[in-house]
Amino acid sequence: MSACAHCQNPLILEVDLSDDEDVPMQASSSKAPAAPTNTVPDDVTLGVVYRQCLLDSYQVTQCPSCARDIASNSPTGGQQVLVNLNNEGGLQENLDILPLLTEESYLRAYPEDRICRAFLELCREGDFAAIVGLLKSCEETSDDEEEDEDMDDDSPPVPRKSADEVLRYQDPIGDMQSGLHAAVAAGSREVAWLLLLLASQLPEMEFPALVYQEAGALGVMREDQTGKVDIRSLRDAQGKTAEQIAAEMGGVWHGWVGNGRLAV
Template identity: 60%
Template sequence: MSVCVACNNPLEVEIERDEDEEHDAGASFSGKGAAAAPETYPDDVQMTCGCHFHWDCLLEAYEITECPHCGKNIASASSTGAQQVVCNLRNEGGLQEGLDILPLLSEESYLKAYPEDRKCRAFLEFCREGDYKAIIGMLQDDEVEEDDEDEDEEMADCDGAGNKEVGIDRMLRYQDPIGGMQSGLHAAVQAQSREVAWLLLLLASNYDLMEFPPLVFQEAASLGIMRGLTEDKVDIRSLRDANGKTAEDIANEVGGVWNGWSGNGRLAI
């Protein structure tokens, strides 16, 4: 069997069992005979240079354009001219050939350097998926954390690992530095998610409350969401991506549910 060039171990990982499964497995043997062999699944990332890595080992040693083991160039150009890193990936899901893992590698490398952005990026991903309930869950969890911190000023800016806490305002207005500086509102528009867009406008803009559809307030009230003070904060509608476009600019381009978006930033209903 081939081995990982980074750690020299077989290209597989052991399946972790929960405590109940381990207890049942131990009870079945009752102390007699050899223990069952651990269950494993493949964990093999084959780069274009021919080197094989475990996924975690590749992340640990990752360099964008060169193989961290042999130094050969592993980057190539896609059909659109964009840079890519293609591999053959074999894991518990089977074999995927010609898979571009550059987006995943870039994100993991970024989060290794800026671990405090992990929560913001999860929030942005929910915006891209249009999952407004998950977004509300994150905001409510963060609000509880902020309340807990207020009770202990000495620990107000740090989590248990000593990292700075994100804070709701920063999470709402986060812009993706490795994704074209998109905000959550940009992502919601591209995802055609009216619910997420209205939620972000309610919480992170100075948009006139009288212009919101009644259904938005009804839904927000049922979920325990309300607008705080926004006058002294950045209006999410003003945020521009790496191309200088606001979410409204994107809305005018993509159309769809946004055909009624007018010049003052109002969504169609």
């Protein structure tokens, strides 16, 4: 059996089968049995290195065993880490895992941003209802909050993000995009309207009645925006606002550019 060149542990991953419908449950036992597990390969063929060792090193472009540079230039001119990944999904050859390693390493350092990154993904998917549900969950408080599944019992609690912080979040490992940038790039006018309603100073008369109706049906309303950052003013890593991206795209954004909807 192969072992990690860094930690010498076997290159396997234990998969918890307790949620598998085919595994019988023994609820009547006075002592709960150990959750059944199965093992699958979990190697990243660089040397070979265990995937967790790459994450623990916080240097995702260096081999944690020999410190050699494992990144190469991508066709677009950026960096990539091409590997043969063998895990529960089978063997995947020449897979660029740099985006995954970068995000996982970032979230280990800043676990409180997990909800913000989920928000950006929903903006890209155009999931209006799910965005509302996520934002409402930010304001829910409880004396008995469930602990993060990824955190140890003695770990400090993960700071909560407010809805205002989530709405105005800019992705530091994703070109500093905001939710409005993501919605515009995805061509989602419904999500753009929602974000303008909740995080901009666009005059109320500019909103179609349907926008208020849909938001009201999902239990959200516009709050006073005085003193808050207008989401339309946020710029990505290239210095572009959401309106500039819309102008470059055209299409669904015809009629939005130049009239103040996407620009302060």
